[in-house]
Amino acid sequence: MQTPDPGSQVLIVEDDPALREVYADALLGEGYAVSLAANGSEALDVLSAGPDLPCAVLLDLRMPVMSGWELADRLQKSEQWNTLPIVVVAAHYLVADEAQRIGAKAWLQKPVRLDRLLATVRDLCPEPSAGPSAAN
Amino acid sequence: MAEPNAGWTGSAGELALVVQEIADGITVQDLSGQICYANLAAAQSMGFPSVEALIGTPQAELLARFEVLDASGRPLSADELPVRRAVRGDPSPESLIRFRVRSTGEERWSLVRPKVVRAADGSPRFVVSAFRDVTTLRATEQRLTLLADAGEILTRSADYQETLNELANLVVRELADWCVVDVIEEGSGVQRVAVAHRDPEKLAEAQEVQRRWPSRPGADDATGRVLRTGEPLLIPLITDEQIREAATDPEHAEYLFRLGLRSVVIEPLNARGRVLGVLTLVRSDADRAFNEAELPLLRELAVRAATSVDTARLLHETTEAVRARDDFLAVASHDMRTPLAAILGYLQLALRRLRPADPASDVKLNEYLRAAERMTERLTHLVTELMDVSLLQSGQPLAIDRQPVDLGDLASRMVEVHGRLSAAHTFTCDGDSRVVAYADVGRLERVLDNLLSNAIKFSPNGGEIRVTVTSTGTHGRLSVTDAGLGIPAADLPGIFERFRRGSNVGPVTGTGLGLAGSREVMQQMGGDIEVESVEGEGSTFTVVIPLAEAPAPLP
Numbered sequence: 213m214q215t216p217d218p219g220s221q222v223l224i225v226e227d228d229p230a231l232r233e234v235y236a237d238a239l240l241g242e243g244y245a246v247s248l249a250a251n252g253s254e255a256l257d258v259l260s261a262g263p264d265l266p267c268a269v270l271l272d273l274r275m276p277v278m279s280g281w282e283l284a285d286r287l288q289k290s291e292q293w294n295t296l297p298i299v300v301v302a303a304h305y306l307v308a309d310e311a312q313r314i315g316a317k318a319w320l321q322k323p324v325r326l327d328r329l330l331a332t333v334r335d336l337c338p339e340p341s342a343g344p345s346a347a348n
Numbered sequence: 349m350a351e352p353n354a355g356w357t358g359s360a361g362e363l364a365l366v367v368q369e370i371a372d373g374i375t376v377q378d379l380s381g382q383i384c385y386a387n388l389a390a391a392q393s394m395g396f397p398s399v400e401a402l403i404g405t406p407q408a409e410l411l412a413r414f415e416v417l418d419a420s421g422r423p424l425s426a427d428e429l430p431v432r433r434a435v436r437g438d439p440s441p442e443s444l445i446r447f448r449v450r451s452t453g454e455e456r457w458s459l460v461r462p463k464v465v466r467a468a469d470g471s472p473r474f475v476v477s478a479f480r481d482v483t484t485l486r487a488t489e490q491r492l493t494l495l496a497d498a499g500e501i502l503t504r505s506a507d508y509q510e511t512l513n514e515l516a517n518l519v520v521r522e523l524a525d526w527c528v529v530d531v532i533e534e535g536s537g538v539q540r541v542a543v544a545h546r547d548p549e550k551l552a553e554a555q556e557v558q559r560r561w562p563s564r565p566g567a568d569d570a571t572g573r574v575l576r577t578g579e580p581l582l583i584p585l586i587t588d589e590q591i592r593e594a595a596t597d598p599e600h601a602e603y604l605f606r607l608g609l610r611s612v613v614i615e616p617l618n619a620r621g622r623v624l625g626v627l628t629l630v631r632s633d634a635d636r637a638f639n640e641a642e643l644p645l646l647r648e649l650a651v652r653a654a655t656s657v658d659t660a661r662l663l664h665e666t667t668e669a670v671r672a673r674d675d676f677l678a679v680a681s682h683d684m685r686t687p688l689a690a691i692l693g694y695l696q697l698a699l700r701r702l703r704p705a706d707p708a709s710d711v712k713l714n715e716y717l718r719a720a721e722r723m724t725e726r727l728t729h730l731v732t733e734l735m736d737v738s739l740l741q742s743g744q745p746l747a748i749d750r751q752p753v754d755l756g757d758l759a760s761r762m763v764e765v766h767g768r769l770s771a772a773h774t775f776t777c778d779g780d781s782r783v784v785a786y787a788d789v790g791r792l793e794r795v796l797d798n799l800l801s802n803a804i805k806f807s808p809n810g811g812e813i814r815v816t817v818t819s820t821g822t823h824g825r826l827s828v829t830d831a832g833l834g835i836p837a838a839d840l841p842g843i844f845e846r847f848r849r850g851s852n853v854g855p856v857t858g859t860g861l862g863l864a865g866s867r868e869v870m871q872q873m874g875g876d877i878e879v880e881s882v883e884g885e886g887s888t889f890t891v892v893i894p895l896a897e898a899p900a901p902l903p
Contacts, residue, residue: 228690231686234689234694234696235693237697241697305677305739308748319747322688324692324693325696
């Protein structure tokens with residue numbers, strides 16, 4: 213068991229609880245810290261609670277309460293959060309266009325292979341100091 | 349031998365007979381305009397039973413019988429009449445004029461050619477006018493122009509409310525004082541989609557009538573009858589009594605009187621055996637009542653209007669159906685992808701947990717999980733393909749996900765899968781190794797899958813299917829060669845068109861992307877598909893894929 217590295221924290225914004233679990237397990241297994249939000253509004257709450265900013269935001273688009281599009285718009289307009297790297301992970305059939313439209317750093321279309329998800333996060337986040345761990 | 353020239357002697361008597369009998373009207377008028385001579389055709393065209401009756405009528409009385417108009421319908425003053433102009437020395441006094449017989453309302457068109465006959469000293473003596481009745485000719489011309497204009501209007505837009513309003517405006521310029529078009533709308537009954545009136549003030553009143561006393565669907569009024577029977581209705585003259593009967597209340601009747609409801613034709617809008625609505629034309633002047641002879645033209649107009657409504661509706665229905673299909677696919681794709689993503693994710697998490705430990709008991713479990721993962725990915729590809737077909741058909745771009753991919757590895761993997769599907773074919777894989785292209789792996793697999801399935805399908809007698817990987821330096825090339833039916837040279841140029849298939853193959857079923865879709869997918873990846881084939885020897889389909897991250901343009 214290891215302590216996740218707060219500097220390598222990934223914010224997962226996904227309304228499907230199973231997918232939240234899958235992404236979280238995979239990231240925790242690699243030594244990343246994760247915070248979870250079921251929609252855009254919860255994501256804003258998580259960010260406001262701080263103290264550390266995530267190194268990447270995995271963002272679904274179609275979500276109840278506050279969609280990924282709206283959250284991206286809010287982040288864009290905020291001085292504090294407008295540089296947060298967003299990775300769109302969505303089932304949307306025009307996911308590439310949508311990701312570009314909201315200024316995301318990368319996009320992945322569901323269903324996504326975990327190795328690709330991890331590779332994308334690796335590109336954006338500092339290496340977790342504790343190193344990868346498969347058995348968390 | 350018969351007497352030549354029918355006994356013609358050229359005598360003055362014979363010439364008088366010629367003038368009397370000629371089919372064109374001939375009149376001689378003195379300089380004051382009084383008719384001194386007329387032939388039979390002239391008398392008849394002015395509504396007189398005999399020449400004597402015409403000549404015996406004083407000029408003032410004669411003029412009072414007619415309203416003379418120019419071709420555009422403007423009344424002509426006495427000074428503007430062709431004969432007067434000729435007397436004044438106008439070098440080309442011939443004119444096309446319209447005259448309306450005041451007593452009957454009948455309107456005739458006439459081409460009038462006056463000629464001043466002068467005395468030896470050059471002073472005018474009298475005027476000889478020849479005139480030809482061109483009413484029929486004019487009517488035909490008008491009819492053709494009107495139909496051409498109507499045709500142009502009705503094809504201008506797919507919005508039939510807009511085009512029918514323009515048609516109604518055309519009708520009130522040319523044919524009637526008031527024109528309305530009612531269309532049966534599904535769910536909401538009879539809708540008045542167009543109203544036009546020659547007099548803009550009355551247009552407002554006509555709309556007011558429609559607003560306050562709307563047409564009642566299924567009503568047993570004239571419109572209802574035409575809608576029900578699909579047969580046109582002509583009421584040449586409507587009596588005040590009939591208006592009172594048709595009106596809902598006295599105020600309604602008052603409005604109808606003011607609008608001038610005197611003569612009416614209701615034509616059904618029939619298309620493909622259904623009555624879509626009615627075209628109603630009204631004249632407010634009893635002198636210009638509709639008659640049977642006008643019906644064929646109105647019929648033609650109604651047919652054109654009906655076709656336009658029908659076409660617009662078909663177009664709308666088709667567009668809606670395509671939209672509904674796209675919406676369904678988008679939602680279905682999304683709804684299928686989310687659970688697929690979870691299944692795939694859990695399988696991969698499980699596989700990751702198995703990886704470090706390697707006890708023998710986990711070998712089978714690992715195998716099962718891998719198989720489940722492969723099947724999930726296959727299902728994912730099917731969902732993607734389903735969506736791609738829809739996107740390509742509606743001309744939308746695909747979300748291309750490029751990654752480096754070793755073409756040799758991909759080829760061996762695909763050949764292995766297809767090798768298991770057909771025992772009749774020998775599969776070989778050769779060419780350059782380490783050709784790494786930059787492509788959307790899932791879609792490239794679908795394209796290759798398609799080409800390999802085609803190779804099997806179109807070589808029914810078995811034989812070798814060879815997959816070759818080469819590189820041009822900028823592009824990887826992946827060729828699938830079969831020894832099958834081949835494609836006739838004439839069919840080759842169209843082989844990538846949608847719904848095309850070689851003429852030498854029967855009704856082989858095929859779904860999914862097909863060749864056209866596969867090529868479009870490759871082109872969106874910065875690549876292409878090429879084909880070479882000899883009928884009877886086999887075909888080679890080559891997938892071209894960019895090697896670099898920024899795809900170089902194809903030569």
